[in-house]
Amino acid sequence: MGEGIIIKRKRADTKMRPRDHVAARSREAITPLAPSAETTTLRAWAEVDLAAIARNIQAVRRLLSRSCRLMAVVKADAYGHGVVPVCRAALAADAAWLGVATLGEGVALRLGEISAPILVLGGLTAGEVADATAHGLSISITSQEMAEIVLRHAGAVPPVHLKVDTGMTRLGLFPEDVPVLLDRLTAKGVPVEGCYTQLACADEPDHVMTQEQLVRFRPALEAIRARVPRALIHVANSAGALTSPHTHFDMVRVGLAMYGLYPSPQMASLGSLHPAMRLYSRVVRTARVGPGTAVSYGAAYRTKTSTTIATIACGYADGYPRLAGERGEVLIRGRRHRIAGRVCMDHLMVDVGDHSVEAGDVAQLFGDAISADEVAAWAQTISYEILCGVGLRVPRIYVHNGVS
Numbered sequence: 001m002g003e004g005i006i007i008k009r010k011r012a013d014t015k016m017r018p019r020d021h022v023a024a025r026s027r028e029a030i031t032p033l034a035p036s037a038e039t040t041t042l043r044a045w046a047e048v049d050l051a052a053i054a055r056n057i058q059a060v061r062r063l064l065s066r067s068c069r070l071m072a073v074v075k076a077d078a079y080g081h082g083v084v085p086v087c088r089a090a091l092a093a094d095a096a097w098l099g100v101a102t103l104g105e106g107v108a109l110r111l112g113e114i115s116a117p118i119l120v121l122g123g124l125t126a127g128e129v130a131d132a133t134a135h136g137l138s139i140s141i142t143s144q145e146m147a148e149i150v151l152r153h154a155g156a157v158p159p160v161h162l163k164v165d166t167g168m169t170r171l172g173l174f175p176e177d178v179p180v181l182l183d184r185l186t187a188k189g190v191p192v193e194g195c196y197t198q199l200a201c202a203d204e205p206d207h208v209m210t211q212e213q214l215v216r217f218r219p220a221l222e223a224i225r226a227r228v229p230r231a232l233i234h235v236a237n238s239a240g241a242l243t244s245p246h247t248h249f250d251m252v253r254v255g256l257a258m259y260g261l262y263p264s265p266q267m268a269s270l271g272s273l274h275p276a277m278r279l280y281s282r283v284v285r286t287a288r289v290g291p292g293t294a295v296s297y298g299a300a301y302r303t304k305t306s307t308t309i310a311t312i313a314c315g316y317a318d319g320y321p322r323l324a325g326e327r328g329e330v331l332i333r334g335r336r337h338r339i340a341g342r343v344c345m346d347h348l349m350v351d352v353g354d355h356s357v358e359a360g361d362v363a364q365l366f367g368d369a370i371s372a373d374e375v376a377a378w379a380q381t382i383s384y385e386i387l388c389g390v391g392l393r394v395p396r397i398y399v400h401n402g403v404s
């Protein structure tokens with residue numbers, strides 16, 4: 001993803017907060033933020049509010065102790081928001097570290113002239129470890145096999161963080177293997193910079209699994225504290241950062257919350273995050289049709305009465321999930337309309353009844369008036385997948401709304 005277009009403008013109208021939007025949903029017509037005027041030639045676009053990114057980081061920061069650092073997790077093109085502008089906003093808002101999943105994502109940031117500390121969270125091959133050194137990236141030791149690679153290349157490896165598997169059974173070293181490995185790494189002069197684990201159930205506050213994971217992490221924690229006292233300990237993701245101070249340690253790794261969404265609906269009552277992305281498209285055709293007219297593939301939708309079908313230039317190739325067809329809603333002229341029939345690759349259709357809708361009208365697919373969580377529910381998935389799924393052909397338009 002390139003740097004996109006950066007626009008500075010004032011917020012267009014309402015001062016609605018996320019909670020207000022929940023209430024607003026029950027009203028018939030709502031007033032979302034107007035999209036920026038600079039998008040008049042676009043068929044679909046994702047507006048990304050960098051001020052919201054900054055405010056969300058500050059909102060999380062307020063929950064942390066002064067000494068606790070914040071890693072902005074910017075893998076997958078910053079959850080679809082566009083990585084370089086998001087990193088700049090996050091760093092300016094006091095994120096100390098950046099987290100990426102792959103070597104390529106880290107290198108892309110260095111090429112984008114981002115000089116902040118970057119941790120690659122995923123595992124690497126021997127060749128990739130050498131590239132990480134060349135680009136000044138910190139790496140995670142994600143398996144015993146990778147530990148052996150690092151030991152073989154000791155002297156030419158970047159700073160390492162030990163990733164510990166305490167219950168995800170995805171990546172990491174077993175906690176009981178950490179003390180011996182630490183001895184071998186330090187004996188060979190490998191710079192050990194951190195030690196971390198990933199929580200599996202922190203999105204459900206007080207889940208017993210979180211406590212169990214912290215207990216399993218303890219041998220690793222004690223070993224590293226004894227051998228490398230300056231190493232950074234980090235455990236919490238967004239959910240942990242928002243709700244579980246005992247998981248904060250020296251740093252929290254924050255992804256979803258920075259993008260303004262809550263890891264679970266119960267957390268929405270915390271109330272100070274603002275969704276940074278709004279996905280918009282345009283009505284490209286309206287058709288007045290009679291009752292019984294079939295709409296979209298499979299003719300699965302039939303109009304009940306005379307009505308207007310509006311075609312919107314956004315489909316599953318743009319990241320709007322096909323599964324949201326029939327259930328989902330889009331916002332046109334401040335009013336929600338139900339998707340009629342199946343979502344196509346490049347288009348979806350909505351039944352707007354007798355409401356006045358014209359070709360050229362802007363439709364909001366998600367953002368402030370319709371949340372990514374709602375779209376996720378329609379598509380039987382989670383908001384993470386909706387954000388990451390926004391297609392490459394959808395330009396990201398950067399704005400800086402500066403809402404108080």
Ligand SMILES: Cc1ncc(COP(=O)(O)O)c(C=O)c1O
Nearest residue numbers: 073121198237238253254255256
């Ligand atoms: C290791 C690790 N830490 C932190 C995060 C950020 O998680 P969240 O977006 O829930 O804050 C992720 C994301 O999946 C991750 O894999």
